Amino acid sequence: MSAAQKPKYTPVAQVEDSSKSSNCLSAHIPLEEDEEGGDSRKSFVASRGLTSQEAAKLLERWGRNELEEKTKPKWLIFLEQLKEPMPIMIWIAAITEAAIMNWPDMAILLAIQFINATISFYEITKAGDAVAALKKSLKPLATVKRDGAWSNIDACIVVPGDLVLLAAGSAIPADCIVNEGVIEVDQAALTGESLPVTMYKGSSCKMGSNVVRGEVEGTVEFTGSNTFFGKTASLLQGDGELGNLQKVLLKIVVVLVILSFTFSGIVFGYLLGSGEGITDTISFTVVLIVASIPVAIEIVCTTTLALGSKELSKHGAIVTRLAAIEDMAGMTMLCSDKTGTLTMNKMVIQEETPIYLKGETQYSTLRYAAMAAKWKEPPRDALDTMTLSQADLKSLEDIEQLDFMPFDPVVKRTEGTLRDRKTGKTFKTTKGAPHVLLKLCVHNDIHHKVDNDVIGLGKRGIRALAVAKTNDNDEWEMVGLLTFLDPPRHDTKETIYRALVYGVEVKMITGDHLLIAMETARALDLGDRVEGREGVVPLIRGPEGLPMLDPITKKAPPHLAKNYGDYIRPGHGFAGVFPEHKFLIVQCLREMGFKTGMTGDGVNDAPALKRADVGIAVAGSTDAARAAADIVLTEEGLSTIVEGIVISRCIFQRMKNFITYRIAATLQLLIFFFIAVLALNPRDFQPDDWETREHFGGEQWPAYFKLPVLMLMLITLLNDGTLISIGYDNVSPSRYPNTWNLPVLFFISSILALVALLSSLILLYLVLDSWNEGSTLKGMGIGDISYGQITTIMYLKVSISDFLTLFSARTHDGFFWSSTPSPILLGAACFSLALSTLLACFWPRGEVDGQAVTGLAEENPKEFAVYIWLYCIFWWLVQDTAKVVTYWWMEKYNILGINDSLMLGKMGGDASVEGDLDIEEQDRSLKTKLIG
DSSP states (O other), X not given: OOGGGOXXXXXXXXXXXXXXXXXXXXXXXXXXXXXXXXXXXXXEOOOOOBOHHHXXXXXXXXXOSSOOOOOOOHHHHHHHTTSXXXXXXXXXXXXXXXXXXXXXXXXXXXXXXXXXXHHHHHHHHHHHHHHHHHHHTTOOEEEEEETTEEEEEEGGGOOTTOEEEEETTOBOOSEEEEOSSOEEEEOHHHHOOOSOEEEOTTOEEOTTOEEEEOEEEEEEEEOXXXXXXXXXXXXXXXXXXXXXXXXXXXXXXXXHXXXXXXXXXXXXXHHHHTTOOXXXXXXXXXXXXXXXXXXXXXXXXXXXXXXXXXXXXXTTEXXXXXXXXXXXXXXXXXXXXXXXXXXXXXXXXXXXXXXXXXXXXXXXXXXXXXXXXXTTSOOOSHHHHHXXXXXXXXXGTTEEEEEEEOOOTTTOEEEEEEEETTTOOEEEEEEEOHHHHHHHBSOGGGHHHHHHHHHHHHHTTOEEEEEEEEOTTSOEEEEEEEEEEOOBOTTHHHHHHHHHHTTOEEEEEOSSOHHHHHHHHHHTTOSBXXXXXXXXXXXXXXXXXXXXXXXXXXXXXXXXXXXXXHHHTTOSEEOSOOHHHHHHHHHHHHHTTOOEEEEEOSGGGHHHHHHSSEEEEOTTOOHXXXXXXXEEEOSSXXXXXXXXXXXXXXXXXXHHHHHHHHHHHHHHHHHHHHHHHHHOOGGGTSOTTTTTSTTSOSSOOOSSOOOOHHHHHHHHHHHHHHHHGGGGOOOOOOSSOOOOOHHHHHHHHHHHHHHHHHHHHHHHHHHHGGGSTTOHHHHTTOOOOOHHHHHHHHHHXXXXXXXXXXXXXXTTXXXXXXXXXXXXXXXXXXXXXXXXXXHHHHOOSEEETTEEEOOGXXXXXXXXXXXXXXXXXXXXXXXXXXXXXXXXXHHHHTGGGGGGGGEEOGGGOOEEOOTTSOHHHHHHHHHHHHHO
């Protein structure tokens, strides 16, 4: 080849659309220049291999052969934890304290800020690192000819124009053109079709598929994002929408912040109007805002989710998006791909075997089929694997194979010439397509019967492999049909049933044939139960009535739920669909109000996995599916999904427990100080002769009650530290999909806060009034409490009440003893309570933030801490009783729609469960209503 004729690599834009000419292969493959110097697609020459220098230039030009992933550096993740809404509040507070030169309080606020950011950063990155480790272990290889020699290299550095070896058992590393020869390719991951597709010279093999038979050389056509695999990823780009948990937390935080600013603003105005100094007023108001808003609410939820992701990983599920756990807890619809997800993705011989030759059985038919293969060698294709794995090969020891005709795509059968050593007879056997073998058989009387059997099997989605042999006259006789099917996984039927028991409806979505989908649905009991009919009657929709993306804008049609909901909602499954159908089915179900999950393993599933609320890539999934999924399964079967549902609902309960408590604690603290400042002025309670009273201290009490910043921050830190352990708490999963009912959450939290608030105000009144004659505490012999002790008493009371409120909030409509807390949570709470009690008892006498503080053990009565504990426990029992009564009243009259969470699929009809039914009856009821 002259210098003018050397191959060059043409950019994509310079090559016409491949649909215009069958000879147009691609931009990135060698093309010879024509006489005029232009490119001729007809003069395409298959690659002969590249040099290392050529490959390096092409790699630099076209990039690595992998899907581009957007990853954030860890330093940026850490910085993001410092600019969330709650951290911004702390920054403002710290700057305000610095402006008034209150350096100790500023230092405390900054310490809180960086402690929270560090914990959040650690929990967020931990799950991401686990996923990165998983992906790193799945690096593919490719056999490529470089510098005139074949070698195995990282498939990520394959470039357009490379000469690659496509051999049986290998994955196709990029979009390739077959140079010469014939191979069979398994494209199940791309199309959902179970049987291999035959590829000839000039055929395009897509990245993500696998060679199952044959060996050829191929020229790389496209790599990376230019492959079919990569173009599918264009549907995977995130739309930037907030996760459901983020939306819920944002609503809660907004409400609490508005309440905090409202009450704190009133306090600020009141104190200024009362003549307090601007510096002290600002300092107190800022600290009150910081102490009352739920600074760590997202951190604790993130920690709970991260601990849940670790628990899920033990069951074979790697979580790539933590918020997906919360989405899974509320999942009401599970859409599943068929091939490789519901089924095994391999053909298996069925029991049904039509026999046409007297005296033959399935056993003998399998033996004859094995004789039409190289049974002493490894199987050459999927059909050989299927038959040889079922045939009795030991019985063929006396059979000698004299000749063998391998499978040819034109002939469509294999043939063996054999001799029985025992009898000396020579005969032939063959296996292949029924219509091909019928042409060989001399007895025309069976043609009609075989045709009818094949048609009948086809209507049920069952494929048939014909087997024939020669008789003594060397005439072909049809032995029988081996029926085979890609069967469901052994646990799929039970998994679907368990999903229904937990209130999750299942739909099958596949690109496979309608008849095959029908048979799979019947095998899985996925359909309507009709009286008088055995089994179920599945409603499988074809692609005809499904929406399509706009061919120009690639956007979904408007009003999916309105225009297509009636077609999509009743279907138990969908067959013959394309990737965009799956994407739009999921989108439609979401618009109809269903929290939708999608399982799959192939490139064709990836867009729908990304669009679903919960995308689940099953074991053995392609890189595209894993990249799109929220959860990646590492174990075979769907049983992990049900385990994931159970675990996610436990995690949801833990978060719900925490949020209920957090709202209650915020309301209690905020309104307590609001009322205390406005209504319980300490100077109104001090005796008139305070200057001469013994033990009074000689200093006038402050104009309003407050706790030092250090005490408030200690309450916050000890509480938040304990609350992180809520991720280990013992909870029972809900039998129904979990939903956030914020009005109920706020109402219950308000009841808990009201009781705790009332008890705090009563105690504050009692201790302030202890110097007056006839006061309650004087009557009990424990009057004349110094202001330093009052400060410490209220610190201990608020601390104990906060922790006891947590144990009440965690059991919802049951009493606190109805669910035993985990040892970790109990231990953390006991440690924090013990530390708070010790601090209250032995706090050094002095001033903090200009306010008198005295340890309870420093003055009489030294056992005051015991009295506070007894007081708090009494009010805790009152609080818990009030909570149970409130739940009873709300559930009886369905106040604020509290019972709506027990209704399954609000868009799907009457899928509620009667409370009187026992577990088995509930299961039957759910199954009847959800399937039928």
